[in-house]
Amino acid sequence: MDNNQQHEQQESLPTEQEEQQLNSFQEVVDVESLVESDLPGGRMLANVMNSNMIKSRFMDGSLSRMDLFEMIQKYWDTLFNQYEMALNELKSDFQIIDLDWKTRFGYTPIEHIKARIKDPLSLLKKLERKNIALTPDIFYTIQTEIFDIAGLRIVTTFIDDVYAMKDHIMEREDIRIIRIKDYIENPKPSGYKSLHMVVETKVITSTGILWVPAEIQIRTSSMDFWAATEHKLNYKYEGGEIPEDAKEQLVELSKASFVWDQQMSLLRNQLLK
Secondary structure: OOHHHHHHHHHHOOOHHHHHHHHHHHHHHOHHHHHHOOOOOHHHHHHHHHOHHHHHHHHOOOOOHHHHHHHHHHHHHHHOHHHHHHHHHHHHHHHHHHHHHHHHHOOOOEEEEEEEEOOHHHHHHHHHHOOOOOOOOHHHHHHHHOOOOEEEEEEEOOHHHHHHHHHHHHHOOOEEEEEEEEOOOOOOOOOOOOEEEEEEEEEEOOOOEEEEEEEEEEEEHHHHHHHHHHHHHHHHOOOOOOOHHHHHHHHHHHHHHHHHHHHHHHHHHHHHO
């Protein structure tokens, strides 16, 4: 063996310090648990965390916000495709219910349905708002602590329809309820109203069954219009504060639209007697 070959072999062998770093990294990541867990994408997560790129960035402490953003973008389709599956399942479920209610009762509470997958930049902002640290198990943390990567919004005509949809969802065997937040009964200080349900939906794949988290928002048309308008104003003032007088007007408009919702519900109930 010549000197060049010996030199190459010596360079390829890890030093004692590198071996300690690797062992420490494996203890934090717990790759074997990822593979054996029921977590959707567990094996893919393990492969990602085993990659030299990820190891080196965590070991030398150079992982930055931009690095994480690039990682999420790079592995988005492979790591998060179960959320796309979950949305397809949910959309199909409620399209069937919409058709069924129209056929049975000649009326459906569903005005329209909108689905979305949270994009990498929005996810990164949420991680920062929740103060989730950039640790080697960041992808595992995302999949076990962030429940609204997949989001479905159901818009109804009347307030009663919101709760009819809630009751239907709670009775389904292919949806598990994680938690419910009722911002109609308890509006946010901004005036925002909606019913939020964090759920797990059943997805049947070629290899088995996954239970994938998703957030379902249910609200009336007027609540949806208010929320869309408020969102646009917040986007305009991103990086700054909406003027106080505008905030107060938004709250008053939210209250006024809710009175309109209540009156329409009363009128509907009178006509249906």
